[in-house]
Amino acid sequence: MRLRALAKINLGLDILGKREDGYHEVRMIMQTIQMYDVLEMKKKKIPGISLAVNYPFIPSDERNLVYKAAKLLMDEFQVEEGVSIHLDKFIPVAAGMAGGSSDAAAALVGINRLFRLGLTERDLMERAVNIGADVPYCVMRGTALAEGIGEKLTRIARMPQCYVLVGKPGINVSTKAAYESLKLDQIQTHPDIDGMVRDIENSDLYSMVNKMGNVFESGIIGKYPVIREIKDLMEEHGALKAMMSGSGPTVFGIFDDKKKMEEAAAVLRESRLAKTVFGTEIFNK
Incomplete structure (x- = not known):
């Protein structure tokens, strides 16, 4: 069985406050892309899970979310056979694109199919939250409003068709570090999440991009100015809007024209500001 684990971008990311359990209350619009x-x-036949990954620095044991996801279902349903998994990573690691969460979601879907467990998408999403806050969304995919700690999901209308340019600089930012550097009382502008939902429902791409925002951005850019440089370069070369995804450091640009996106990708590669440059489309479920 061969499965694709799709990356996500945050079209809007707002944080409302910190909860008593230490988690943060969020409101986000999530979108899967064809990366x-x-x-x-x-x-x-031999019981157990064997996992191989194409990068030696990525763990292939219980620390890997793919392994955790497979084990979760195989333990619950007392699967006696074993499974061999090979993970070929392309989504940048620690990049704010939910690569690990999406891999875990694909593992849940794969184990369910492989061993005919009969779980619905909703069943998988309920179990997925035990692995990570983004994993239920990565099972669901498409365009969604995420609330709570990211686990309360509402599917919204399909995002208008557009092109996405991804640029990740050669730095990593952990989600934990991003939250630690976040000063909630100093956030001056919040994305208009409700307005974005309405624009998506009205298929108004141009109005939607004007409302996009990510409250993590200013704090992370303060530490890593290269993120601002990539954003500026994309917008100077035709992006309707360029923004950091998730807790960063990946930047994505939204384009209404494929040729413009390809030309901006060429300029970004030449600039050497980004280690990973990838042009693609959104994935609508």
Whole structure:
């Protein structure tokens, strides 16, 4: 079985406050894009999970979310056979694109199919939250409003068709570090999440991009000015809007024209500001 684990971008990311349990209350608009890792899975007679990854620095044991996801279902349903999984990573690691969460979601879907467990998408999403806050969304995919800690999901209308340019600089930002540097009382502008939902429902791409925003951005850009440089370059070369995704450091630009996006990608590669440059489209479910 071969499965694609799709990356996500945050079209809007707002944080409302910190909860008593230490988590943050968020409101986000999530969108999957056609950038993906690949999981190859096959049954084996010997019990247990064997995981291989194409990068040696990525763990292939219980620390990997793919392993955790497979184990979660195999333990619950007392699966006696084993599974062999090969993960081919393409989505940048620690990049604010939910690569690890999407891999875990694909593993849940794969184990469910491979061993015919009969779980629905909703069943998988309910279990996915035990692995990570973004994993239920990565099972669902498409365009969604995420609330709570990211686990309360409402599917919204399909985002208008557009092109996305991804640029990740050669730095990593952990989600934990991004939250630690966040000063909630100093956030001056918040994205208009409700307005964005209305614009998406009205298929108004141009109005939607004007309301986009990410409250993490200013704090992270303060530490890593290269993020601002990538944003500016994309917008100077035709992006309707360029913004940091999630807790960063990846920047994505929204384009209404494929040729413009390809030309901006060429300029970004030449600039050497980004280690990963990838032009793609959104994924509408």
